[in-house]
Amino acid sequence: MSLSSFESVACPRCGFPELAPQIVIVEPISTPPEYLRSNHLPPDSIIASARREVAAAETGIAFIEETMSDLERVLAQLRLRRQGLHNFITDHRRVLAPIRRLPAELLSEIFSHCVQRDAYEWDPTRNMEWILVQVSRAWRAVSISMPQIWSCISISYESAPKNIDLKAALLLQLERSAHCPLTVDFHLDFGFCSPERRISVLEALFSARGRWQCVNIHLTEAEFSHFRSHTLFPKLTKLGLGINSSKDECTFDSIFQATPALQELYYKGRTDDDWISRARPVTSLSQIQCFPLSQLRRLDLLDLAYYPSELLSVLGLACNILDLRLRACFGLSAAQVDPKTLPNLVSLDVAECDSTILGFIITPILRRLTISLFRYTPSGISDDLVSFMTRTGPSLTDLTLRQAPARGDLLELLALAPHLTRLSMERMITPIGLDFIKGLTCGLGERNLVLHVVSLELTGFFSHVDSLLAMLTSRCISGTLRSARIGGAEHLADIQERLLALGLNLVDLRKS
Template identity: 40%
Template sequence: MIPSNSGSNLSSSCPQCGFFLSTLPRSPCPEFLHSNHSPPDPVLVEVRREIIVAENGILQIEEQINLLQQVLNGLASRKQELQGFIIDHRRMLSPLRRLPTELLSAIFLECSQTGSGAFSFCNPAVEPPVTRVCRSWRAVILSTPRVWRRIEDVVCDLTTPPAVLATLVLRRLERSTQVPLEIVFKPASKFDEAQRISLINALFSTTYRWQDVSLHLTDFELRHFKIDQSVPQLRRLALVAPHDAHLRCFFRSLPVLEYLSYGPPAKAGPDDLTALPSQLHDFPLRQLNRLSLWNIKYELSDMLDVLQSAVNAVVIIMSNCTLHAPQGPDHTQRILPNLVTLDIHHSHTDLLSHLRTPALQLLSLTGPPSRLSPALVSFITQAQTSLISLKLSHISGYDTALLALLRTLPHLTRLRLLNTRSTVIHTSFIEALILTPAVLPLPLPRLASLELEGRFWCSADTLMTMLRSRCSPAGALRTVRLYGGSELAEARGQSLGDEVEFIVRAGTAS
């Protein structure tokens, strides 16, 4: 029996879009679908015909799918074009496009001063990433000479030809046009001799533009290179040179030098004495306002001569300097009338007994660990009328001598007593600093900043009583920093008022 729906039409058109719509055909023999019986021959003919009709329907559907896929591809392509249009035009709305060139240059200049590593502007062998953002940014940064004024951290390896190294440095110098230069030159042990020669030749070709320079001169540089010309713009010079160097061969004229930092290489022998007059007198010491000396083993008379030559210095710093005072008559006192700041770090302080500093305001003395020497006490006492800041590090005890010294400093506003953890701060020392009307004269009446470090062998109540007395209307204390151990646990978390910065930390100040 042949079903009545044989040869049914499987396709129709969508009345809205015209695309092909299909319906599932009906089986010509549904009663045989779920059995193992074979339909009669006429039915088999009808089944074969319906299969052909269904296969044709699949072909029609595939054609429609292809057509729809083409439409989807076209729509996706159109979507990407619209998205690209939006992105390109949104960039036009960016505030960065409205930044004036002057402001953009100022931003790049700030980056050049703070960047490090891959973002450093100081290494000529590294192109800063900001130069590769866009053509306009690159044009602005290349037209800002001050961005390229500092050269240091030259990083190359032995595979870099000397000509390439020199080219990299010269390119940086060309970008800086005629602005004053800041140069940090240290001997690179991994460079071969040819590379060092090319680097030094490139840097030393612009001495007329040097303004702030740090040089580490070895025997190699002293043997191969001379600067027999004026350095007219050099204001700051940090120099490491062998103690037997003839520095006049390098610097013939330094008309505007203001700051000099000088010391020999660290490898100088323990018995070597640096002949200070023969070296430092090559420099215009009288015009300096800042002098820093370090790693020098000197004769007392030589050092006094140098300090007296730097009569206009406002700041003097001495670090790791060793004093050699031969037996003989006492040296006369030297007057430094303009000295405001004196910092002596791990150096002998005996020379203080030969100095007078009527304008001194800031004094810093650091180790080696010792007690207050008579020379130090005498020096501070002479400067009491002008001294406003005092830092003593590694004084071995807070004792009667220190308290007596502090009572002679009525104008002191900042006191820093920083010591090792073995130094004990007794209750008597803390109690002596309490401001009470019964104690006259008042100890340190103008003290506004106080830093103490050591082992506090006093109760938290005594410590807080002293601090609160100095934060009261009768006192001027506004900054307190305490460094110690577990004995300060009770002081942590307490307050001295909203107007006082109160910090309590475990460990040391460093």
């Protein structure tokens, strides 16, 4: 075996290497096969020849390894040079980036869309507005000049970082929000956050109370007392208020007695599961009578326990509301109370277990009604709900029923609202059978219950898919139906294909 020497060669592209080896490897002379594949002793001549060839092969290996080392050093240099060129290109492409040519007005519009998100969780270590100020001086200047992107603060135990000074970060954000109205959501968990930390954050929030516009806040009795002197909220239009073991009915007077612009009130309390065995419910609605109820347009009362008389006294003051939502447990009313008329109410959301109150309110122009029947009993729908639908059904155009039974008494309830244009029956608790679907389309006395329905939603377990398809096709062809959402039926893909074959593509089919 013989090896050639290096020849001077230069690469026409990169100039490396200056010396390139040209290696000509001659195959060594092998020992005859009969000695390679046996244990026979070869003659001395073959032994001497084999030793020479092995020594030459070892020399060739050493030479090749040395050459490979030289080539690896050359490759390492080329890699370093290539990386340097890549870095050069990356740096200079940043200089040529089109975003550098955008005016500050357009850049601020982009930043506004970056910051917007549905579930806002305030975290100075991860929120987009805090990241933008760290990119460059130009971006920092634009971000700080946009107070609107700093005006939303939502603090909860899950989102609040533990390794930073929340109060200092909050004060900085309030400073950057300038004079913009604030949206505040404060719900630090009572069990996992120390009272001192809660108070320090609340002090920062209350320092900007003059700019509160939309607020959802959950406080303790001690925190109510701590902020008794803060009594002016001139821009507050939407308030969500949660209490925790509050027993002082005058507490709210000391805090929220000046809310001249309040339009929406979401009042959330705590109930005692055993309150029925007590003398009276645990929370009194007289706590919120200090608010300017007469100017409210929306009122939500959640997780409370009170007598109908207490609610009616509040509704008597909030007589101009447009939207009312009740999620509570009503006590038994020992005394007869006069019904209250809500002349402007157009939307009502109530649970079946609270339907007692429906016997005490009059809503002459009600348009939207939402009923949750999660405590439905085999005895049927309550008489209070039937009576209420009898009075208001002719004016209803939008009806939502949640967890309702697919039974005849539900069809009788729908028959009391002949002018519906939107009907939604969500998560029905009994199978939707053939009789119910026929009753829905044919109605009582051969009258169609959904004659004017434009939008239909029906979710649950269907026991007869063919009847569902017949209902959809018949209504789509001969009726006014324009959109439908169906969930829970089997073979939804087949139904969709058959509808498309008929030229119908208005149904959103989804699994339950």
